[in-house]
Amino acid sequence: MPPEAPAAALRAPFGERLAAARAARGSLCVGIDPHPGLLAGWGLDDSPEGLERFSLTVLEAVGAVAVALKPQVALYERHGSRGLAVLETLLARAADASVLTIADAKRGDIGSTMLAYAEAWLGEGRPLAADAVTLNPYLGFESLRPAIDLAAATGRGVFVLALTSNPEGRSVQHVGGDESVARSIALAAAAENAGAGPGHVGLVVGATIGDAARHLGLDLGSLNGPILAPGVGAQGAGTVELRAAFGNALPFVLPTSSRAILAAGPHPADLRAAAERTRDELA
Numbered sequence: 001m002p003p004e005a006p007a008a009a010l011r012a013p014f015g016e017r018l019a020a021a022r023a024a025r026g027s028l029c030v031g032i033d034p035h036p037g038l039l040a041g042w043g044l045d046d047s048p049e050g051l052e053r054f055s056l057t058v059l060e061a062v063g064a065v066a067v068a069l070k071p072q073v074a075l076y077e078r079h080g081s082r083g084l085a086v087l088e089t090l091l092a093r094a095a096d097a098s099v100l101t102i103a104d105a106k107r108g109d110i111g112s113t114m115l116a117y118a119e120a121w122l123g124e125g126r127p128l129a130a131d132a133v134t135l136n137p138y139l140g141f142e143s144l145r146p147a148i149d150l151a152a153a154t155g156r157g158v159f160v161l162a163l164t165s166n167p168e169g170r171s172v173q174h175v176g177g178d179e180s181v182a183r184s185i186a187l188a189a190a191a192e193n194a195g196a197g198p199g200h201v202g203l204v205v206g207a208t209i210g211d212a213a214r215h216l217g218l219d220l221g222s223l224n225g226p227i228l229a230p231g232v233g234a235q236g237a238g239t240v241e242l243r244a245a246f247g248n249a250l251p252f253v254l255p256t257s258s259r260a261i262l263a264a265g266p267h268p269a270d271l272r273a274a275a276e277r278t279r280d281e282l283a
């Protein structure tokens, strides 16, 4: 019997797959956030059945015009095991349709536990495995090692929170000047990506941060990896804010919007038009 092929042989590296998706579909990442109010607006129940209808409609409507879909894990978790089963279905259907997924789970823990989170979201053959997962580095960047390494081994990616889009983040993230936590996270991520090809360690930097990156001395243009930029639409950011926040790093940015696009549903044609309009406005 020949030895089993290593997991990495199963798919191309995440950075390459993301670059190909961007070339084909543009840069917009569409969030799938099935809030109770949105479900009601679509005429759906706040139930696992409503969640499934909502999720699969978004996949069908915008999968071909988004660089990736970003399901918000919390909104599936609030339905317990049946909600997570819907998330599994969504992730599997997206993979079948060659649509990239970023599970917005914001995981982070001490190393031994982190390995279990990494296996859950990035492990080969795991029911909740996505193409990438968001990570919280509050326990130290190095605590994320199991996820960073497993992602590399399985052709997947991670997005590490650096400067989040919410105003409350400023008291933690926008302090310290050259010694800021955000800068140390960005430098550590860039070190992971050093070498040939676009790297698999991305950052989350909100589109709403104004000039914070420059102010803190973050050179986002040298990350050599993708930047997930939530905050577009419902949180108030648009083209002007993206330019202000990212400057010459814009080519690496995936502007990310959920509610502002999802509110155009439930008809797939309307959803798709909203996503295309957003993508083209931001291009």
Ligand SMILES: O=c1ccn([C@@H]2O[C@H](COP(=O)(O)O)[C@@H](O)[C@H]2O)c(=O)[nH]1
Binding pocket: 031, 033, 072, 104, 163, 164, 165, 166, 204, 205, 206, 230, 231, 232, 233, 234, 235, 256, 257, 258, 259, 260
């Ligand atoms: O800094 C961050 C990190 C993650 N998010 C997530 O993105 C979406 C935003 O939804 P909108 O409806 O477009 O406001 C949501 O799932 C957040 O948890 C973020 O907003 N900011």
